[in-house]
Each structure stands twice: as structure tokens, then as C-alpha cells.
Amino acid sequence: MNLFRKELKSGIKPFLFWTLGLFVLIFAGIVKSSAAMADGQFMTQLISKFPRIVIATMGMANVDIAQFGGFYAVLMQYVFVLTAIYAAHLGSGAVSRESVDKTYEFLFTKPRSRAFILSRKLLAALTFLTAYVCLNFVFSLLAVRQLALTEDYTALFARFSLTLWLIGLVFLSLAALFAARFRVAEHGARAGNLAVLGTYALAVVYDLLEKPGILRLFTPFRYFLNAEVIGGSISAFYALVCVALCVVFLLDAFRCFERRDLGAL
Amino acid sequence: MNVYRFEIKRTWAGVAIWTLVICGLLVGLIVGALPAFLESRAAVEDMLAQFPPAFAAAFGMQMDNLFSFGGFYAFGFLYYALFGAIMASGIGLNLFSREKREKCMDFLLTKPRTRSGLFFEKLLAAVTLLLLSNAAFIATSLALYQAYAPAPLLPERALLSASSLLWTELLFLAIGAFVGVFARRVRSVSGASTAIGFAGFLLSALHSLLEEEKLRYITPFQYFHAAKAFSEGGFEANYALTGAVITLVLMIGAYIRYTRADIPAL
């Protein structure tokens, strides 16, 4: 559909920009990992002596940085945040781009239902997110080749990329929902960004509590714990939660979008 | 000064909220965790004893710096700086692209005021807001310092360290202003400022992770290093200078563009 193609074309520039950031993060991180890992043994022991709150703020909870797996997990923490912001940007853009650009009169008086239009835009957003996650996988593989490590980390990278994608889905759909619900597009965007910030803070809080329990449900950044993913498993339950949240958020977004007045800011 | 008053009226609420968040976080961290952190020193020293003496000695010298108010203060700094960077770049973007976004450039620029004057009134409003926000932050920091730091107290160092947030925020204000003036469209101030703030955050995190000293030249959160301010009584000249130069260059660039650009019809 030409709508889908147009959305892809207009999203290419931001996509390249975000990909550049991803590239820098992964390559710099992995290629230099040897330095970090060398001290890793010592760091891990040292950090283990710190009170939980310090460990949590450093993002090093529950992870052994001396191992490449552990190091990669810490690096991934930051990629998760980067991706969450990009996903939120994609989601809210899909819903409110025309409102912000004031081109909604052009698009929404064409003989297509709002649901049709929104679905094509979200599909394009989803395409970008998927491509982004695939690049994460590819960059990681390429970067690790510079290190001449003995083990094969392909499976680890695949698992992390999958969790990255699932979490990205949640933020994308949540941001889309906010954008559909708020009358003023800027407020919707702000809500989406605050959601990312807020859940990140919650993730830190999660790390520092002994028995975090139900808190895990509120922060997508901890749906897939580092220990589990490094160990080789992805929580099926939380994968389902991600998909379920995504579906619920999107359904509500469609519903709100159908009914709202266009022509606000 | 009507533009000054106008901009402050429109922006102060958001700044107040961010300030509360930052100070709240500060209080939470210090009150909640500093005592426990200082207590863990003993455990760390025990652990060090198991390592070869040369190694232990090298690290041991940093123990005092690490297990001090200053060392701990710096841990949280990454997060204060994150929020501060988002807030400050948001102010810059907001104030300097306001008329462009709300399509009323004609309104403001056909008033009997030089563009230069308009720019400086906006800048003054932005700086006022940052000063007020940081006054709260510095006051809170100093109060906590008095209450929680072990003697001997060096309030000048605490003051300098707390001020590092202000200098960092000024840098991000300049970034926001620069982007706001030069960008053809600013679709979402919140989106752009979050991205800018997180970019700074990620660069800093990367630097901590990789421990590569040269990286510090592109790590804006650490140009004005809070911990070093405490331990050594001053910011490191070359990094602080880098930060100051970047701030000035961006601000001057924004000024030139703002005063010279053609404003075509909508």
C-alpha cells in the first residue's frame, strides 16, 4: 500500500540516526569489553560488598561482569533504554504525526477508515522496530568477531535481541495509546517519554529490593532477568505478558483514535 | 523585560517539577543509602586483604575518596545529571523554538525590539530558571552534607561539587537552544530533550563501563566531575574547559542564527 511505503520513506532518516547511536554503543562496548572484563573479577567482588542501592544505581545487580555474558547484559541495559525511547518515538509518531504537521485534513478525508490508516502506520513503525532489533543482533555478532573469543555467543545475542523486541513492542504500543488518548500531541509524547524514564527508575528500585515481587510487573526492563537470559531461557510468561500488553494497548489506541476529534493540537 | 516575564511564566512549572524530582532523588539516596555505604567499607577492606599487596595498595589509595560523602554523591550524580540534562535541554528547546513551533514568528519579530534583545531576554529567563533550580539543589546538597558527612567538613568543596550540576545544565541548555534555533521543525520538545538527555547519559555510562580516559572528552556529564571536585577541590581544567567552550560556541552559534535568519512566510 502506498501509505505503508510513504511511512517507511519518511521514517528512514530518524531510523538511520538511531541506528548510528546503536552502532556506537554496541561496537564501542564490545570491542573494548576486554578492558572492562579484565578488572571484572575484582569489580564483581568489590561491588558485591556494596549496599544494594549502590549496586542497583550502577546497573550491575545480579550480574558477573567478568564473564562476557555478564558484560553484554550490562551493555544491553543501555541498549534497552535507547530502544525504549526510539520505540516510544515510533509509537507516538504513528498516531500523532499528522496532527502535529497539521496535515490531518489531507489524510483523514481520503476514502479510508481511520483504523486502516492507523494500522498501516503502526505496521511501518513495527517494521522499523524489528529492523532495529535485527541490527542489534547483527552489530553484536560483527563486533564480537573483533575479539576472537572461544565461545559462540550467537544464541545469547539472539535471546537478548528477542527480549529487546518484546520490550520495544510494549513501549511502542503504550506510546501509541498515550498519543491517541491525549488531546494535545505534546502531552502524549511527554507521557510516553515519562513512561520510559519511570519504568527505568522502577527497574533500579527493583534491583535494590530484597523481595521485589509484584514490582516486576510494572517495569518491562525487568521482565527478562539477566541471569535467566544469560543462563539460556526467556520467561515464557513474561513474553506472553509483553504480547498481551501490546495487544491491549493497541486495541485501546485504535478505539480512542476512532472516536477522537481531529483538529486539536 | 516583558518577554522575560512571559517566558518564565510559561516555563517555571515544569522546571519546578523536575527540581522536586532531582532533589527528592538526592535526599532519598543520601538519607537512604549513605550510612549503609560507609559501613560497607569494612567489608571491602577485608576483601582487599585477600589480594596481592601491590594491587591492594594501589586501590587502597582510592578508598578514602570512594568511601566519602563525595564518592557516594558522585554515584547518584549520573541520575541527577540525566534529569537535569533533560530539563535543561528542554528549556533551551522550548524557549528558543517557541515562536517557530507555534507559528507566531511574525508576531514577535515585528515588535519594536531588536532580535538581539529578544534572544537575551529569553536567555536570561532560561538562566534564571536554572539558577533557581540549582539553588534548591545546592541548598539541599549542603544541608545533607552538614548532616551526613563525617568531619572534617569542607563546605567549599561541597559547594563546588554541587555546582557541577549547574554547569552541566548550562551546557545542555546551550545544546537545546542551538537545536531549537537551527532545526527546521521541532515536533516534540519532550521527545527531543529526552533523546538529548539520554544521549548524554549513555555516553557517560559507556565511559564508566569501558574506563577509557580519552572517552571523557565526549562525556558531557563528566566535564564537571562531582567526585573530583570533592576529592581534589576542583574540576579538572581540561575537561571543564572543554565543557565551557562547547557551551559558549553553541550559544554564540544560536545567537548568530537567531539574529540573522530570514523568516519566510508560512
Add this chain to the structure above:
Amino acid sequence: MAYAIETKKLTKYYGKARGIVDVDLAVEEGEIFGFIGPNGAGKSTTIRTLLGLIRKSGGSATIFGMDCEKDKVKILSEVGYLPGEVFYYDNMRAIDLLRYSASFYKKDCNKRIAELADALSLDLNKKIEDMSLGNKKKVGIVQGLLHSPKLIILDEPTSGLDPLMQRTFFDLIQRENERGATVLFSSHILGEVQRICDRVAIIKEGRIVDLRSIDDLRKNSYKKVSFTSEKPVANFSLAGASQLLQDGLVTSFLYRGDINALLQTLSGLPLVNADISEPELEEIFLHYYEDQEAAK
């Protein structure tokens, strides 16, 4: 004669694309000056250069004898500008915006704001973003006039106003003019220009193609003539008549020349009805161009 606006060879290039080239304008103090031309001709560019919104590439522009670039601030305190498209800050009531606008001028404008709002039936306590287009334009009008400027510059001001509002608006402008204000009025809606302007300049593709008084323009142009006769008139001819159309009993043409010759010819015919009228400025305008093209 003191000139309110004077430009000499004013030129603006956007990169390589021409904006305006060698524009010479002289607007006398106290007159209402029309500035017409097709879309993209350079009307907005000229105005925006006068106001300091864009930088000229060459030539000179002065308002009240002061250079537009050097004395911009002094000039702007006496200029009111009404742009074609009206946007204002979000989340502001009309009265808040108007007071903010007034705060830039060293005068007390409260009375003027109330007077103008009253004349235009504008509710000052509504939020601008919640207003209809017409009401937003009213805010724009008040905003441009509240400091009683000596020069009023209007850039396609009546787009979006209903006919009654247009009439009210022009009455307002004329009252300002009677008070001594000079008006520069750019439009491509010729009916408006015809109604209130003293002189008019025509701009096309960046250059002024003519500058004359309205009456003058009409004098050198056509009259529309059409008559209905009792019997079809064969072989109708008259020196100075052109574009002759005959449809049954109705004959119509355009006439340029001595009015007496026309009336004598017509009086010789068995007429049921005759209609001699001034063409709309629009028709003059278009024909004017055709003449130019033909003359080339």
C-alpha cells in the same frame, strides 16, 4: 511630499531563485496604497523585507525616512502588521495576548483594545485556539492596530472573513486612514483594492510592472457594453469595439474610445435594453496583462 515608504531598486534573491528585483515603491503619507499581483509574484517578500523579517540582497528601503534595517526598532514602534495567516501562542486568551502585545509599545493601549474589540464584536476572554478562523483574524486585527500605528501594513487580510466582517474591517481601516495613518495593503483580491485604495502597484514575477492611481487605471481601460435589440443587428461595427459577441438579440463588446461616438452609434439602433458599465478591476488587470503580452 513626505513618503511613508520608499524603496529604490529593492532586490531579494533566495539563493538563486528570485524573490523581488529592482522594486521601486513610493507610498505617500496618508494614502491607502494597494499592492497587487498573482501568487508568488513577490508581495509578501517585499513586505517582509520592509519589516525586517528577511534581509534584502540589494537596493534600499526606508520607512518615514528611516532605513529599514538600521532603524528597525524605531520604525516598528509605529507600524502595525496584519499577516495573512494568524497563529498565536497556545493556551492564551485573546486579552492575554493583546496585553502582551501592548507591552511592547510605550503607550497605554487598554482603551484602544476595548474599542477595537467592541467594533469587531470580539470576545476577549476566549482562548484563541478555541476560536473560529474569523475570530482569530479579529484578534490579529486588534493586535495590529492597538498601538495606533502611523503605518498599517496588511498582507492579504480578509481571507477567511465573512462579507459583513470584511465591510467592518475596511471601515476600520478607513477610519484609521482618516486619523492620518498610511495603509499599505497587499492582496490578489482586486475587488477589495478597487474599493478603498488611492493608488496601486502591480507586481509580477518579482518586478513592478506598473504603479498608478485607481482612477487613472480605469480611464485608460475599457467599458463593458451590452445591449438587447428588437431585431438581430447584422454587421454591427464600431471603431474601438473589440471582442464582439452576438447571441440572438444580445450584442456585447468591450469599448475603448470616445464615449460620445459610442452613444451616438447606440442611439441609432432600436434598443430594448442597454448596459454600459465599468469593468471590474479584475478584468482591467487581466486585460492589462494581455496588452503587455500583445505589445511584446
